[in-house]
């Protein structure tokens with residue numbers, strides 16, 4: 001059995017990967033690490049786990065946390081994984097970090113990201129940046145399979161990239177015209193309440209935020225530019241809406257000469273022919289975020305607005321699954337040579 005440690009186990013991404021690993025045929029969730037809730041069974045925090053998993057949470061420096069594990073998930077804020085990943089790798093573990101710490105493959109591009117979001121531009125483990133692989137399996141499957149260290153993507157970022165990369169790669173839309181309009185559920189902010197993320201503030205409220213620059217914009221532009229071999233910039237609007245789980249990102253770009261609906265749809269189907277978690281739908285499918293809730297699937301609705309000559313792609317994911325823990329497990333499966341879909345085959349819950 002693969003022994004797994006989850007750091008940040010008491011948060012949404014931590015409990016998300018725990019729920020998935022409990023159903024995984026080849027993995028044992030062996031250590032749960034967190035700060036404030038150390039000493040309590042995980043089922044105290046999340047009573048739906050009582051009787052299924054009552055493991056006690058331990059502190060990061062406890063004996064249990066310092067044992068050797070085969071895989072370590074860092075479901076922690078920026079800055080935690082970059083301090084601790086080297087030690088885990090030295091002990092022989094493979095590491096998957098959910099934060100922005102390892103999404104950029106060089107000290108220079110990390111510094112661009114850090115400057116953009118107002119963080120210290122120096123990375124705590126710059127030597128690891130070159131070997132870290134950006135964890136979008138649909139684009140980097142082989143590199144992930146050979147990696148010791150993966151930077152799991154941001155939730156908005158993966159939802160936008162799954163829709164935009166084929167548009168640019170197959171020359172469907174002009175790169176200088178791209179727009180991403182993303183709406184997220186409230187769980188995207190994690191478990192901590194704050195004045196703008198408690199019930200009265202969120203009830204029947206929709207608002208745009210971080211218009212000055214969302215952290216995932218850097219990630220999206222970085223990946224698109226690397227693939228195109230030239231700088232690609234886009235307009236990116238992030239909004240939060242009163243649902244719990246889900247991201248819906250509407251993507252637009254001006255059609256390249258000669259591209260019509262049939263060609264666009266065929267190009268997406270072709271691009272994702274071997275991607276088990278991306279479902280390409282024609283524009284008549286009545287898709288929404290309910291159809292991906294609790295599943296690792298991304299559902300892409302492909303459309304062309306013939307009147308204005310624009311490509312329109314609507315990307316739906318569950319922010320806590322394909323946007324976070326589900327995608328992390330997909331990466332883990334690849335890193336250990338397992339079936340990419342192991343532990344991820346459930347269709348989710350409807351409605």
Ligand SMILES: NC(=O)C1=CN([C@@H]2O[C@H](COP(=O)(O)OP(=O)(O)OC[C@H]3O[C@@H](n4cnc5c(N)ncnc54)[C@H](OP(=O)(O)O)[C@@H]3O)[C@@H](O)[C@H]2O)C=CC1
Nearest residue numbers: 008010011012013035036075076077098099155188190191
């Ligand atoms: N929520 C989402 O939709 C997505 C989140 N992410 C990223 O995933 C990561 C986790 O997010 P999320 O689950 O939402 O956040 P949460 O706030 O729900 O959970 C984060 C957890 O990390 C713990 N933690 C903080 N610092 C440390 C530390 N030094 N050592 C051990 N544990 C620590 C916190 O513990 P304590 O309570 O004790 O402080 C908390 O339990 C973040 O990097 C986030 O940006 C990525 C994609 C989507």
Ligand SMILES: CC(=O)N[C@@H](CCC(=O)OP(=O)(O)O)C(=O)O
Nearest residue numbers: 099100154184186188189215240
């Ligand atoms: C609703 C909400 O606040 N969502 C978060 C989700 C992004 C996230 O978790 O980002 P990193 O993984 O890059 O830290 C946000 O927009 O910042």
